[in-house]
Amino acid sequence: MKLISAGETAANTNNMSVETGEDLVRIGEMAKKYGVTLRTLRFYEDKGLLNPQRDGSTRLYTRRDKARLKLILLGRKVGFSLRDVKQMMDLYDPTGSNTKQLRLALDKSEKQLARLQKQRALIDDAINELSGSMSAVRQMLAERSAPQASVAG
Amino acid sequence: MKLISAGETAANTNNMSVETGEDLVRIGEMAKKYGVTLRTLRFYEDKGLLNPQRDGSTRLYTRRDKARLKLILLGRKVGFSLRDVKQMMDLYDPTGSNTKQLRLALDKSEKQLARLQKQRALIDDAINELSGSMSAVRQMLAERSAPQASVAG
DNA sequence: TGCGTCTTTTACGTTTACGTCAATTCTATA
DNA sequence: TATAGAATTGACGTAAACGTAAAAGACGCA
Numbered sequence: 001m002k003l004i005s006a007g008e009t010a011a012n013t014n015n016m017s018v019e020t021g022e023d024l025v026r027i028g029e030m031a032k033k034y035g036v037t038l039r040t041l042r043f044y045e046d047k048g049l050l051n052p053q054r055d056g057s058t059r060l061y062t063r064r065d066k067a068r069l070k071l072i073l074l075g076r077k078v079g080f081s082l083r084d085v086k087q088m089m090d091l092y093d094p095t096g097s098n099t100k101q102l103r104l105a106l107d108k109s110e111k112q113l114a115r116l117q118k119q120r121a122l123i124d125d126a127i128n129e130l131s132g133s134m135s136a137v138r139q140m141l142a143e144r145s146a147p148q149a150s151v152a153g
Numbered sequence: 154m155k156l157i158s159a160g161e162t163a164a165n166t167n168n169m170s171v172e173t174g175e176d177l178v179r180i181g182e183m184a185k186k187y188g189v190t191l192r193t194l195r196f197y198e199d200k201g202l203l204n205p206q207r208d209g210s211t212r213l214y215t216r217r218d219k220a221r222l223k224l225i226l227l228g229r230k231v232g233f234s235l236r237d238v239k240q241m242m243d244l245y246d247p248t249g250s251n252t253k254q255l256r257l258a259l260d261k262s263e264k265q266l267a268r269l270q271k272q273r274a275l276i277d278d279a280i281n282e283l284s285g286s287m288s289a290v291r292q293m294l295a296e297r298s299a300p301q302a303s304v305a306g
Numbered sequence: 307t308g309c310g311t312c313t314t315t316t317a318c319g320t321t322t323a324c325g326t327c328a329a330t331t332c333t334a335t336a
Numbered sequence: 337t338a339t340a341g342a343a344t345t346g347a348c349g350t351a352a353a354c355g356t357a358a359a360a361g362a363c364g365c366a
């Protein structure tokens with residue numbers, strides 16, 4: 001249960017290869033770190049949202065992957081589909097100003113915000129409707145038990 | 154496109170059979186009346202939520218079915234699953250006080266209310282998070298267009 | 307009698323984000 | 337070397353509420 005443990009087993013067999021920052025993490029650690037399951041990470045990769053390096057067949061997640069995962073999770077939190085997230089992330093260009101990416105994100109965000117507000121309105125409706133029904137039901141129950149209850153305090 | 158039309162074609166071939174109130178409606182009219190699809194009505198029947206009479210193979214919806222459908226739609230609106238709705242409706246007993254039904258409904262309603270409130274909290278979170286991100290993105294876009302804009306008013 | 311519309315049944319498809327095996331391999335450690 | 341603990345791929349399952357297609361029966365009308 002050690003596996004590179006936490007602080008990087010300094011001279012690892014065959015690392016220090018591609019990355020500069022050197023904090024490659026395997027899927028288990030990655031999953032714990034971000035509170036997702038292994039399946040989720042593989043799923044995201046399958047959908048083209050993550051692209052961890054490989055050491056043989058073992059996935060090694062880099063700093064970049066962590067940043068991307070954070071974005072994915074933020075996106076999910078605010079209600080974007082994975083497809084949306086991918087579409088936005090695919091526009092990322094480390095050499096440019098990313099204006100297009102930002103515009104797309106803003107556009108999608110506006111729509112999503114509208115959806116969220118509509119949802120909230122629906123939920124508020126539902127809450128009100130439900131509360132009303134509950135009052136009615138309580139009434140009915142009270143009436144049904146009243147005949148005996150009026151005395152038995 | 155006539156079909157008994159709207160106001161009941163008085164002397165219909167073979168109606169006035171089972172119901173007292175006499176307002177049997179076929180699936181098409183029923184669907185329009187309540188804004189659902191034919192498929193939905195058949196689906197509800199398949200799930201045991203509705204039980205229209207039959208004239209041969211033709212479904213005939215009674216007053217009772219309409220009442221039940223209203224309940225189903227209300228249930229759906231406040232977020233109950235069809236299973237929940239069925240469970241509650243199955244307890245209906247026209248001869249009793251329906252105390253058990255009401256208690257179950259109240260119990261489920263309380264839980265559903267809690268879920269709705271949790272959902273609303275999540276949505277509020279999402280809205281806030283998203284609004285924040287949007288501000289940031291707008292900032293970035295503004296900065297990117299500022300260099301030229303400071304002169305080109 | 308043929309058309310058009312409505313209806314019926316059956317059954318597979320859709321959507322989204324994973325869960326849950328299963329069989330197998332890899333790795334580290336005692 | 338044995339064994340436990342990771343990790344791999346692949347494939348099927350899940351949930352909910354229908355959508356949709358297909359093929360055929362039923363009804364009224366001109």
